[in-house]
Amino acid sequence: METKRGWLGLMAVLSLVLSGCGQETKITRVDAGVVTDLSGRWNDTDSRMVAETMVKEALGYPWLGNFTQGKHRQPVVVVGTILNSSHEHISIQTFVTDLERELTNSQKVTFVAGKGERDELRTERKEQAMYAREDTQKAPGKELGADYMMKGTISTILDEAEGTKAVFYQIDLQMVDLESNAKVWYGQKKIKKVIEKKRTIF
Amino acid sequence: MRRSVVSSLFPLSFLAVGLLLLTACGPSINRYALIEQHLLAGDAKQADAIVQQAESSYGSKSRVLYGMDRGMTLQLAGDYRQSSAVLEQAEEDVERLYTRSIRSETAAFLTNDNALPYEGEAYEQVLLNVMKALNYAVQGQWQESLVEARRIDHRLNVLSDKAKEITVYKDDGFARYLTGILYEATGDVNNAFIAYRKAYEAYEAMSGWARTPVPGQLRADLLRTSEALQLTAEFEEYRRLFPDQAWQSREAVQHLAQVVLVSYNGRAPRKEDRFLDLPISLDALQLVLLNRGLSHPSRHQNRGVDTVLYGLNGHVVRVALPQLIPQKTRVTGEQLMLRDDSGRHISARSELGQNITALAEKSLSDRLPGMTVKALARAAAKFAMAEGATRGAQQAAGKDAAPLVGLLVGLLTKGLAVASEEADKRSWQTLPDEIHLTRVWAAPGQYQMSVQLAGGGANAANTPGRALALAPGQTTIVIQRVMQ
Numbered sequence: 001m002e003t004k005r006g007w008l009g010l011m012a013v014l015s016l017v018l019s020g021c022g023q024e025t026k027i028t029r030v031d032a033g034v035v036t037d038l039s040g041r042w043n044d045t046d047s048r049m050v051a052e053t054m055v056k057e058a059l060g061y062p063w064l065g066n067f068t069q070g071k072h073r074q075p076v077v078v079v080g081t082i083l084n085s086s087h088e089h090i091s092i093q094t095f096v097t098d099l100e101r102e103l104t105n106s107q108k109v110t111f112v113a114g115k116g117e118r119d120e121l122r123t124e125r126k127e128q129a130m131y132a133r134e135d136t137q138k139a140p141g142k143e144l145g146a147d148y149m150m151k152g153t154i155s156t157i158l159d160e161a162e163g164t165k166a167v168f169y170q171i172d173l174q175m176v177d178l179e180s181n182a183k184v185w186y187g188q189k190k191i192k193k194v195i196e197k198k199r200t201i202f
Numbered sequence: 203m204r205r206s207v208v209s210s211l212f213p214l215s216f217l218a219v220g221l222l223l224l225t226a227c228g229p230s231i232n233r234y235a236l237i238e239q240h241l242l243a244g245d246a247k248q249a250d251a252i253v254q255q256a257e258s259s260y261g262s263k264s265r266v267l268y269g270m271d272r273g274m275t276l277q278l279a280g281d282y283r284q285s286s287a288v289l290e291q292a293e294e295d296v297e298r299l300y301t302r303s304i305r306s307e308t309a310a311f312l313t314n315d316n317a318l319p320y321e322g323e324a325y326e327q328v329l330l331n332v333m334k335a336l337n338y339a340v341q342g343q344w345q346e347s348l349v350e351a352r353r354i355d356h357r358l359n360v361l362s363d364k365a366k367e368i369t370v371y372k373d374d375g376f377a378r379y380l381t382g383i384l385y386e387a388t389g390d391v392n393n394a395f396i397a398y399r400k401a402y403e404a405y406e407a408m409s410g411w412a413r414t415p416v417p418g419q420l421r422a423d424l425l426r427t428s429e430a431l432q433l434t435a436e437f438e439e440y441r442r443l444f445p446d447q448a449w450q451s452r453e454a455v456q457h458l459a460q461v462v463l464v465s466y467n468g469r470a471p472r473k474e475d476r477f478l479d480l481p482i483s484l485d486a487l488q489l490v491l492l493n494r495g496l497s498h499p500s501r502h503q504n505r506g507v508d509t510v511l512y513g514l515n516g517h518v519v520r521v522a523l524p525q526l527i528p529q530k531t532r533v534t535g536e537q538l539m540l541r542d543d544s545g546r547h548i549s550a551r552s553e554l555g556q557n558i559t560a561l562a563e564k565s566l567s568d569r570l571p572g573m574t575v576k577a578l579a580r581a582a583a584k585f586a587m588a589e590g591a592t593r594g595a596q597q598a599a600g601k602d603a604a605p606l607v608g609l610l611v612g613l614l615t616k617g618l619a620v621a622s623e624e625a626d627k628r629s630w631q632t633l634p635d636e637i638h639l640t641r642v643w644a645a646p647g648q649y650q651m652s653v654q655l656a657g658g659g660a661n662a663a664n665t666p667g668r669a670l671a672l673a674p675g676q677t678t679i680v681i682q683r684v685m686q
Binding site for chain 1: 290294297300301302303304305307345346348349352353356360363364
C-alpha cells in the first residue's frame with residue numbers, strides 16, 4: 001500500500017515536471033474609461049487623463065480671456081511637436097489626438113489641423129483644382145493661421161532595485177504665441193507609478 | 203508473485219515515457235547550421251524563414267531566445283519594423299521572467315536547467331536594446347532610437363547597482379558608445395558627451411577581460427564633444443590622455459554628413475555539454491575510466507550507451523556543465539570607401555567595438571561556480587531518488603523477484619538520472635563574434651559606398667557596393683553581416 005503511494009507521489013512529481021506548457025487566454029470586454037494598469041507603462045488612461053487635465057488647466061488661465069477680449073474672437077490653436085524623451089515607445093499620436101479632442105470640444109478655442117494633416121489637405125485641394133467641378137473646388141490661401149502653438153515633452157525618470165521599479169512621468173506642455181514667441185501658459189503634470197514584481201510564484 | 207512483478211513494472215513504462223519526453227526538450231542545434239549557411243550565401247530572408255519555421259521547436263521555455271534570433275535575422279533581412287516588434291516582445295518577456303516559478307525551478311532541479319525559461323545573459327539583454335536602437339536608427343527614427351538609448355543606460359545602471367564584484371560584467375563600452383553616436387546624431391551634444399565618457403570608462407573597466415581596446419574614434423569623439431561644450435577641464439584632460447589622437451572640431455563636421463558602418467563579423471560562440479561522471483564505488487570508477495574518463499565532451503551517439511552502462515552499474519553520478527566553443531572570425535577589419543561621381547573618394551578603417559565571444563566567456567565564467575554547485579546538488583538528489591525508487595520497487599516485488607525488479611528499476615531510474623542530465627546550452631547564437639564600427643564624415647552628395655574586408659585569407663572579399671545620398675548634418679547607419 002505504502003509503495004503504491006510512493007509511486008503515485010513520483011508520478012505526481014513527474015506530471016508536475018511535464019506540465020506547465022499550456023497557456024490560458026481570457027478576453028473580457030471593458031468600458032474604455034476603465035483604468036487598466038497592467039504593465040506599469042504609459043497607457044491609454046494616462047494619455048486621456050493628462051490631456052483632459054492639462055487642456056482644462058490651459059484654458060482656465062488669463063491668456064485666453066485676454067486674447068478674446070482684445071481680438072473679439074476665439075484664438076486659433078495648433079498642436080506642434082510633443083517630444084518623447086522617455087524610456088518608452090509612447091504613441092505620441094494618441095496623446096496628440098487626445099489633446100486635439102479636448103481643445104476642439106472645449107469650444108473656447110478654434111483648433112486647426114497640424115503639420116502632417118495640412119499636407120494631406122493641401123494635396124487634396126490641389127487635386128480638386130485639377131479634377132473637381134469648378135463650383136465645388138476649394139481655393140488655396142484661405143487657411144486659418146494659428147495664433148498659438150501647443151507643444152511639449154513627455155519625459156521619465158526611472159529608479160529600480162530588487163524587482164521594484166518607480167517610474168516618474170513628467171509631461172510639460174506650453175502654449176506659445178506664434179507672433180511674439182512669448183510663452184503664455186506653461187503646464188506640468190506628474191505621474192508616479194511603483195511597479196513591484198514578485199520574485200517567486202508557484 | 204507474477205502479479206507483483208507486473209504491477210511493479212507498470213510505473214517503469216511511465217518512467218520510460220517520461221525519459222523520452224525529457225530528452226526531447228533539449229535545444230535544437232541544427233537550425234543554426236542552416237541559418238549560418240543562408241547568411242553565408244547572403245540570403246538573410248531565407249535565414250529568417252528558417253527561424254520562423256522553427257518557432258515551435260524553440261518551445262515555451264525559449265520564447266526569449268526565439269525573439270532574439272528572429273529579431274536578428276529580421277534585421278539582417280531588412281525588416282527593421284518587424285525586428286523591433288519581435289525584440290520588444292522578447293524584452294517584455296525578459297521583464298516578466300524576473301518572477302521565478304517554483305514549479306519550473308523544481309522541474310529544473312529534477313531534470314536539467316533546460317526546464318527553466320531562458321531569460322538571456324545580461325550582455326544579451328543589453329544587446330536586445332542595442333539591436334532595437336540600430337533598427338530605429340537605420341530607419342531614421344532617431345527619437346525612437348533614443349528611447350532605446352535611455353533603456354540601455356537604465357539597464358546598465360541597474361546591472362551596476364546589482365553587481366557586488368568589480369570584475370563582473372556590469373557596464374558595456376560598446377552599448378554606451380552607440381548611445382553617444384545616437385545622441386550626437388540628433389544634435390544632443392551634451393548627452394552624447396556623457397555617453398562617450400561612460401563608454402570610455404566602461405572600455406577601461408572591461409579591459410582586463412573584454413579583449414576590446416578603447417576605439418581611437420571614441421577618443422576623437424571625447425575631444426570633439428568636450429570642446430564643443432566648452433568643458434575646458436575635461437577637454438584638457440583628454441588632450442593630455444590622447445596627445446596623438448587626430449580629431450575634427452564639431453564646427454568642422456556639423457555641416458558634413460556622417461556614415462556609420464556597423465559590421466557583424468563571424469559567429470557567436472556555441473555551447474556544448476561537458477560531462478563529469480563521478481563514480482561512488484571502486485567498480486564504478488573502473489567503469490568510468492574504461493568508458494570515457496571522468497570528464498569528457500558530449501557526443502550524441504555515446505549518450506545511449508552511457509545511460510545503459512551507468513544505469514546498470516548504478517554507482518555513477520553524472521553532472522553536466524556548459525562549455526563554450528568559440529567560432530572566431532577571420533576578418534580583422536574593414537576599409538570603408540565612399541566614392542563620389544567625380545571619382546574622389548574618402549576612406550576610413552573600422553575598429554573593434556565589441557567582442558561578443560569575450561562577453562560570453564566572461565558571463566559563463568562568472569556563473570560557473572553557482573552552476574556547478576547547483577548541478578552537483580541536482581545530481582545528488584536524482585541519485586537519492588533513483589536509489590529510493592529502486593529499493594521501494596524491490597520491496598514491493600517480494601523476495602524472489604527483487605533482484606530482477608531491482609535491476610530493471612535501477613536501470614531505468616539511474617539511467618533516467620544520467621540521461622536527463624544536460625547543461626543549458628541555450629545562447630543568442632545568431633549574434634556575431636565581433637562588432638566593428640567605422641565612422642566617416644563626408645561632404646553632402648551622392649556616393650557609392652564599398653567595403654573591403656581585411657584578413658579572412660583567400661575568402662576575403664569586398665561586400666556589395668551601395669549608393670548613398672548624404673544630406674548635410676545627416677547620419678546614415680549601415681549594417682552589414684560578414685560570416686567569415
